[in-house]
Amino acid sequence: MSPRAGQGAIVRTLLDRHGETYAAQAGIRVRNTPQPLYQVLVLADLLSTRIRASVAVAAARALFDAGMDTPRRMADATWQQRVDALGEGGYRRYDESTATRLGEGAVLLLDKYGGDLRRLRDAADGDAAALRRSLQELPGVGPTGSAIFLREVQGVWPEYAPYLDAKAVQGAERLGLPGDSGKLARLVGQDETAAFASALVRAALDRSVVDEVRQAAA
Known part of the structure; x- marks a missing residue:
């Protein structure tokens, strides 16, 4: 599997499992x-x-x-x-x-x-x-x-948009994704960026999210 294909699997798995914005979570x-x-x-x-x-x-x-x-x-x-x-x-x-x-x-x-x-x-x-x-x-x-x-x-x-702040970038780096907000934004559609950002923040805050996503995407 190429590095790009591997990144794609991680992104889709991350969004599927943790791609809910904090706003949506709060109703x-x-x-x-x-x-x-x-x-x-x-x-x-x-x-x-x-x-x-x-x-x-x-x-x-x-x-x-x-x-x-x-x-x-x-x-x-x-x-x-x-x-x-x-x-x-x-x-x-x-x-x-x-x-x-x-x-x-x-x-x-x-x-x-x-x-x-x-x-x-x-x-x-x-x-x-x-x-x-x-x-x-x-x-x-x-x-x-x-x-x-x-x-x-x-x-x-x-x-x-896209708005991926330092905390989101930190999560991306933990997942082996690009540590650059511009490159990260190109991995998803514009309508997914807010959910992607929240998912990346969850990866930054919780190491178990990183382990779970990387294992499931492998």
Whole structure:
């Protein structure tokens, strides 16, 4: 089997077994409308903390199930309601500080952008660095959170696709795939890039994913 054929088998196996975006896992149907974009932002904030991804996803689901699925509803919820929802999702280590910054971030998003992240998109005009800087003005959204957000929305904001950040590239290298985002992007269709990025991140975070995929693809 040629190296290229071997890479193709790894990519297909990875997508088949782990190719679900974190947004989909959290029950978010990503569309270019304010509510799902905000939900992705909340998820990106939770995922960027030093806590297991599965816990961050469960906490996002708990917040949304409790009705905190728009900037207005998040801002209107009490601090204790946010803490309780985070705790319900198992996000207990950082629940109090996270509850505070989610409230502050929702208020800032409402005040500055009318609660609509598409206004950040328009202002950035296709410049990923500019968009990430704007996102990082929101409490709790640092470099990691802004990268996660772009990874997850690239399917509906195609001017930022393909978006494969350093964590995705790290996963690729562990799998024996190219350590270059451009070369990686050419291994899948554009409509698969977000799922591919999430799968690569899972490989970076969990060595068992690497072993499983490489063994199954052999």
